[in-house]
Amino acid sequence: MANYTLIVMSDSHGNPSVVEEIKARYQGQVTGIFHNGDSELASNLPVWEGIQVVRGNCDGEGYPDRLVTQFAGLTIAQTHGHLYLINFMWDRLYFWAQEEGADICLYGHLHQATAWQEGKTVFINPGSVEQPRGPVQEKLYARVEVDDERIKVDFYTLDHQLYPALSKEFSR
Template sequence: MKILIVSDTHKKNENYFKVLEMHHLDMVIHCGDAEGSEYALSAAAKCPVYIVLGNNDFFSDLPREITLDIGPYKVWVTHGHNYYVSMGNETIKKEAIDRGVDIVLYGHTHRPVIDIDDDIIAVNPGSLSYPRQEGRQPSYAIMEIDREEKVHFTIAYLR
């Protein structure tokens, strides 16, 4: 199973459409700040798309957060701004553990992160539109579940 994880596209969707063309996907997860592009993002993908509410998704009826069962994993998806992710990911990781999930996917910081601990996996795909990490390359994450049902994450960059 191959899942695209994106966040913070902020209605600038060209790079998202490029990434869709590059991969055969089973699912797309958007961690918020689509800014009214929900229909375009969903219509372009040839698979199920899940999008949560970000801090810039005004007047949207998107869910604030969702929990998905993906293979053997319980995955919590949230934008992250309500969990102080700009200060680090310790609060969101603690919340994820308290919720009994295996993986938390979040955005908001526009900086990619894969943080694997014994108790929790926290992944932020960064931003395809307005990256803030060193080098400022648009980024996204790929989540793959192999035949043994082990999960693997990769941060990928557009040049």
């Protein structure tokens, strides 16, 4: 039985300390750590060692626009979202996730924590660890637990407290 734990953050907008703190808390204890862009940090900084990171619309060069990460039995498609026009439609992001055979599609850009499923793919926006938007004005990141039967998404505050109102669980 495959069990994975993922930590997902996004939109840290020039705050390296929040990225470093989340990384220090989880590195070596989880399967993977992901940052969905708009860090506004240089791509060659040591903080990115051990983190899967993509370029957001506020980032410079040196980051990939998208990544596909595979663990045995799990495919994760990751992008910031702006290149897929997610402010206006979901079709492009959805079709890319399907092309990649993604079990999980990670994105950012909107600064709003949410998780939803379309087809077999669970889409996760961890919110923003620096500038939240929308109805939930809490700086959040996501913890994703995956096994052979389910994908559980929980959101946490920067003091690592569960924000239970947004928790969701999906069948695989």
